[in-house]
Amino acid sequence: MADGYRSVFAPGLFDGRLMIVTGGGSGIGRCIAHELASLGAHVAITGRRIERLETVRTEIEDVGGAVSCHAFDIRDEAAVVAAIAEIIAAHGPIFGLVNNAGGQYPSPAEELSVKGWDAVIRNNLTGGFIVSREAYKQSMAEHGGSIVNIIADIWGGMPTMAHSGAARAGMLNLTETTACEWARSGVRVNAVAPGWVASSGFDTYDDAMKAELRRLRDEIPLGRYGNESEVSAAVTFLLTPGAAFISGSCIRVDGAVPNHRHTWTNVPTDRSIAFDGFPLATLPECLR
Numbered sequence: 197m198a199d200g201y202r203s204v205f206a207p208g209l210f211d212g213r214l215m216i217v218t219g220g221g222s223g224i225g226r227c228i229a230h231e232l233a234s235l236g237a238h239v240a241i242t243g244r245r246i247e248r249l250e251t252v253r254t255e256i257e258d259v260g261g262a263v264s265c266h267a268f269d270i271r272d273e274a275a276v277v278a279a280i281a282e283i284i285a286a287h288g289p290i291f292g293l294v295n296n297a298g299g300q301y302p303s304p305a306e307e308l309s310v311k312g313w314d315a316v317i318r319n320n321l322t323g324g325f326i327v328s329r330e331a332y333k334q335s336m337a338e339h340g341g342s343i344v345n346i347i348a349d350i351w352g353g354m355p356t357m358a359h360s361g362a363a364r365a366g367m368l369n370l371t372e373t374t375a376c377e378w379a380r381s382g383v384r385v386n387a388v389a390p391g392w393v394a395s396s397g398f399d400t401y402d403d404a405m406k407a408e409l410r411r412l413r414d415e416i417p418l419g420r421y422g423n424e425s426e427v428s429a430a431v432t433f434l435l436t437p438g439a440a441f442i443s444g445s446c447i448r449v450d451g452a453v454p455n456h457r458h459t460w461t462n463v464p465t466d467r468s469i470a471f472d473g474f475p476l477a478t479l480p481e482c483l484r
């Protein structure tokens with residue numbers, strides 16, 4: 197058997213627990229699925245493209261993990277209702293839900309059609325709402341659980357991302373509100389806000405955006421992009437009993453970007469001696 201994901205969290209922490217990761221067929225979601233499975237969870241990965249989910253299923257099974265694949269669009273209400281019911285029937289109550297699926301396309305605000313605006317709002321707000329509502333109604337209202345919503349760096353304007361920023365800001369308030377409403381059922385709801393994370397998501401950018409990203413890297417106080425395992429560690433923490441009194445919160449995983457203001461002296465760009473901490477989760481070969 198190949199080496200599995202080496203998480204910083206305790207082996208067996210989630211033994212037999214059901215976790216759902218939307219958008220688990222690529223990038224950050226795939227990494228989270230690997231980490232949760234390495235801690236003993238049964239991970240139900242979802243996405244629109246079944247082939248990508250099957251590839252991740254093989255990766256996780258090859259290192260001894262438990263995983264199932266469920267193809268549906270998070271914006272399709274009937275499909276979500278049916279898929280959540282199917283997952284629960286097969287694998288038991290939902291312990292954790294990670295609303296990770298999402299994405300957008302860049303456009304100046306004045307050029308956005310209402311159809312395009314709606315497509316992105318539905319992808320990054322309505323979809324997460326539908327999946328959360330169904331996880332709550334069909335399982336967590338009775339059994340409790342934990343939800344983590346992946347949003348983005350919304351602390352300030354991001355030109356060409358008005359639709360996505362508005363949707364993610366809505367998702368943050370949905371996080372805060374459902375944390376209050378569903379606390380009575382033993383449900384915690386939190387968010388993780390990634391900054392610039394070098395993931396498969398970057399592959400969807402055109403050359404102009406990639407050039408822009410290289411420039412942006414120099415403006416990240418920690419001097420580099422984040423990686424998928426750093427987002428996954430924050431998500432995993434929020435799902436653990438270590439976060440039992442944390443709800444309605446958001447962990448930013450962004451190298452301090454929203455804290456950086458342009459002043460007379462810029463932060464140095466050479467951080468070659470930056471403190472490295474201790475080795476965080478080590479990715480298996482397939483994720484490097």
Ligand SMILES: CCCCC/C=C/C(=O)SCCNC(=O)CCNC(=O)[C@H](O)C(C)(C)COP(=O)(O)OP(=O)(O)OC[C@H]1O[C@@H](n2cnc3c(N)ncnc32)[C@H](O)[C@@H]1OP(=O)(O)O
Nearest residue numbers: 299300301309311312315316319348357360361397398400
């Ligand atoms: C807060 C900022 C966050 C910044 C950091 C975030 C980083 C990342 O998210 S990394 C992950 C990146 N991955 C992606 O973003 C890819 C995901 N994108 C998509 O899946 C799609 O683009 C979509 C879901 C956002 C839209 O697809 P869909 O709903 O299937 O929409 P349609 O193709 O039916 O189009 C509807 C409508 O939307 C407009 N539109 C869609 N794509 C584009 C485009 N590339 N350029 C311009 N306009 C687009 C357009 O108006 C479409 O209508 P029609 O023109 O009539 O087709």
Ligand SMILES: NC(=O)C1=CN([C@@H]2O[C@H](COP(=O)(O)OP(=O)(O)OC[C@H]3O[C@@H](n4cnc5c(N)ncnc54)[C@H](OP(=O)(O)O)[C@@H]3O)[C@@H](O)[C@H]2O)C=CC1
Nearest residue numbers: 219222223224243244245269270297298299348393395397
């Ligand atoms: N990478 C980064 O720098 C940042 C990423 N984010 C967010 O983090 C999340 C993960 O991003 P990342 O891994 O980088 O990018 P990816 O594009 O690799 O991941 C997005 C995943 O979501 C799935 N997905 C998208 N739309 C839908 C839908 N309507 N229904 C079901 N599944 C869907 C995709 O699968 P499929 O297409 O097969 O459906 C894909 O697996 C996204 O929400 C992204 O916007 C936020 C801030 C920064």
